[in-house]
Amino acid sequence: MQRYFIPPEQFGDEQIIIAGEDARHITKVMRGKPGDKIIASNGMGREAVVEITSIEPQEVTAAIVELLPQSGEPWIQVDIAQSLPKGDKMETVIQKCTEIGAVSFIPFLSERTIVQYDERKEGKRVARWVKIAKEAAEQAHRSIIPAVRQPVKWKELLRLFADYDLVCICYEQEQGEQLRDVLQPFASGLDRSRPYRVLIAVGPEGGFGEEEVRAAESAGAKSVGLGRRILRTETAGMAALTCILYETGEMGGA
Ligand code: SAM
Secondary structure, three states: OOEEEOOHHHEOOOEEEEEHHHHHHHHHHOOOOOOOEEEEEOOEOOEEEEEEEEEOOOEEEEEEEEEEOOOOOOOEEEEEEEEOOOOOHHHHHHHHHHHHOOOEEEEEEOOOOOOOOOHHHHHHHHHHHHHHHHHHHHHOOOOEOOEEOOOEEHHHHHHHHHHOOEEEEEOOOOOOOEHHHHHHHHHHOOOOOOOEEEEEEEOOOOOOOHHHHHHHHHOOOEEEEOOOOOOOHHHHHHHHHHHHHHHOOEOEEO
């Protein structure tokens, strides 16, 4: 059954309204008609099977038939802090980590970030990233659309660490603790009746500087290796995210 995320204000108690691009998709691509059923989600955890009651090229109205339990969401909330990479790599990070189960994305600037940050231009790029997150969430049958924040500066990112139960800064020069050395004790002590928040921080193509890693540790992060191979900046976050969801039982075994 086709799935659409709609703005929360269009998700009523009895009926929902689908407008814009999604309405056009239903009418033109899906050739929808009254009586057809689709799944609608408000992107914040409310999801329902709905039945189309009226259909116009720009607006589709549907009645709620059955509210669905939140199926697509991991119980552990993992955010990805990604140092702005070159080209369209950020789109890859957002698409793949949304499919795997990330809850939000925090693009940031660090010492060796190559991309020049231009507030005016970033607005358009962030809008594109939000669209990528929505489409990936629909395809992955997520119940929420992961949030994509405006890029933040390094010091602002450090201040966010206090909001998390665990922060892992991925550091390929780390000779000591590897990700699993940190995850095993963390996962074994979890109380599944409450949500946990984890942040993964990934450096740019040039990596983190030693001082940055030490500053991150002073702010509460754990510096972790992801094995002896050097991963691309767009690969590291999805590798770490997968390990965290695996270790915390999101892929069986819990
Ligand atoms: N200094 C690296 C090099 O020698 O090519 C470049 C950094 S790597 C391309 C980009 C980012 O991915 C790093 O900043 C780190 O966050 C993460 N990363 C890549 N491989 C890693 C590994 N084996 N362990 C931990 N983090 C890794």
